[in-house]
Amino acid sequence: MFEGLDALLLARAQFAFTVSFHFIFPAFSIGLASYLMVLEGLWLKTGKSLYLDLFKYWLKIFAVAFAMGVVSGIVMSYQFGTNWAVFSDRAGPVIGPLMAYEVLTAFFLEAGFLGVMLFGMEKVGRKIHFAATCMVAMGTFISAFWILSVNSWMQTPTGYEIGANGQFLPGPSWWAIVFNPSFPYRLVHTVIAAYLTTALAVGGVGAWHLLKDKGNAHARKMFSMAMWMAALVAPIQIFAGDAHGLNTLEHQPAKVMAMEGHYESHPDGAPLILFGIPDSEAGEVKYAVEIPKLSSLILKHDPNAPLAGLDTIPAEDHPPVGVVFWAFRVMVGIGFAMLGLGLWSLFARMRGKLYDWPLLHKAALVMGPSGFVAVIAGWFTTEVGRQPFTVYGLLRTADSASPLDAPAVAGSLIAFVVIYFAVFGMGTWYVLHLMGKAPRPHEFGVKRGMKGPIRTAGITPGPTQNPGHAERLPDSDPTDGAI
């Protein structure tokens, strides 16, 4: 089955598979943690139980998504060593410390306060609980900061020296390493992407429940909040993406050539290829639908500016054009669809039909998962566009892998594929099940025990109320586990 596939390709496939799966969960939990922080903050400020209900509704979903993010993330932290040993040895002195900082400043913060956030509201009181929620949200952001710094350094390495043993060594300034040229753009673009992804998911859930009952106050609130995000943040994201693209053009021109499908140089104005089929053998985009001069206008702000193509770059340094070309179009297409949905919602709001326009709700429902597709597509664009290097221009992917034989990597890849689809497939099903239940007054939290699923399952009789907690918040859901 794996004859003809070499260990390198298998290792790349394994990394791509595990990181793509992993990335879905943080993309959701970064945004969701902030959303939970906003909901709890609004509850504390206004005292409206509606916000507390929404907080508890989304907290249950957050718990499941976060658990999946944690376990798939640990895999990533070890996979550099298991499968990319040469890369780890060579780049470890530079990027290792950044990842250590991620653990020290982000992972411990998230993990340390998560338990209190999930289970501790009755134990620590509202204000400290809110502080714990803020810490978790801050942890997710700090985590993004460090890991994107590492990723950006691999794309645009600066601030290093080369040691006698071939290692990349830190230069005198860590600032130059952490704030490498592509990092600020990538950080802004990716974190906004996480917020948009969450907003679209929240909006999709709100729309689903509005379609079933347009009077549901909780569904109205979450839909309205999500549509504000789409309307306000999608345009910002398009500008951030444009700035990121210009930065890439400056530092990684081959990636932009692949994104644009520019095999040939255009000395007097390059066209924007909307669609087409890139053919790297022939060095051309077949059946191209293009707008003359627009690419030069976007990238150089001058319709007649010359734009170099892949013909100016040695063939052995070309990234795979097809993947980058298509992934980029998927991402951009979804971005504009999000903008469209946001504008539509503004129009509906103006006309007072935000909660009473089934077609809008259906569109929002369809767009619910679109953020996840967009972040994965964006990730493919930037990572595949970095090929054939791990450290751009300096260390080739082919020279980075561990000395492992193909069957060993094939075995682990199969194990990852089977187990990830089974386990995270079930997890996604649980998340969808939670999303399918209508949010309601006196929403239950995540605390679990005899009053929870077990009673529903009929194993033990219903317990009496806990006399010690007369005013306790209802925290376990008798129908919680009924799937």
Next chain:
Amino acid sequence: MDLTILWAGIIAFAVFAYVVMDGFDLGIGVLFPTFKVGPERDMAMNSIAPVWDGNETWLVLGGGGLFAAFPLAYAVLLPATYPLVIAMLLGLVFRGVAFEFRWRDPGHRALWDAAFTGGSLVAAMAQGMILGAMLQGIEVANRAYAGSWFDWLTPYTLLTGIGTTAGYALLGSTWLIWKLEGPAQDHAFRLAFRAMLATGVLMAAVSLYNLFLRPEYRDKWLTAPEIVYTWPIPIMTAIAGVALWRAIARRREVAPFLLSLLLFLLGMAGLGLTMYPDVVPPDMTIWDAAAPHRSQVFMLVGVAITMPLIIAYTAWAYWVFRGKVGADGYH
């Protein structure tokens, strides 16, 4: 001050913190099937639900710290133990999601209970075997692993794997003595007694095996003047073992867990001393594998600032969930 030695100490601390903190989580996973379905199992799991994620983070610090402070050791050790590392990671996937999924899906509770136990068992065995593979030595050439596929699978690594699993079971059962009450606690006492016997026998077996593993190890433990420094460890281990026995027999609630921690600390000190100054025996010392001075200093600043805070809020999280865990979560 030699920062390389300091960093070896920091990594050793992270590994120790992981081993004892996730050790009791994994131990509870291994022992889980012996608890009755229903409140007993729910309480056992609820006793670690708020803290397991923080505990597991120490594993990321151990791995990430090794990557950062000793990149060459990271780049050699992980390919050398590839199947074990993959098995551990996948075991931790099952174990980790079981905490949430078990409550989301009572129809498949038995399945997720099995995933909890199976994942914990695989992770515990794999961790112990990785330790054994390190101690027995790893073949290195040209800054890369140069051994063959199954170097990690020997009677010695199986012994260290089983020993580690038994030790985790001891930590898990003594943690449950602390956190549970009534019949479930009685059960935990019985488990702790058996796990203590198994751990004691296996620790002794591994220690003896070490003497025959490499001449350097034997010299360290059996020739003067080194034995002045090394022998206090087995002597203190024996004392701690006797104290643990008495604490369990007298049905003390907190002491068995603390003494189990002490036992682990001494065991790890013994193994660390056996290996020192190698990070990957037989030939790679901590200085061979160390990151450059600038990397060490940069990270040290981070550790100095964050580690006291991490320990403080981790302690606070444990404090919030102090006391016995009731059938309905904490009370």
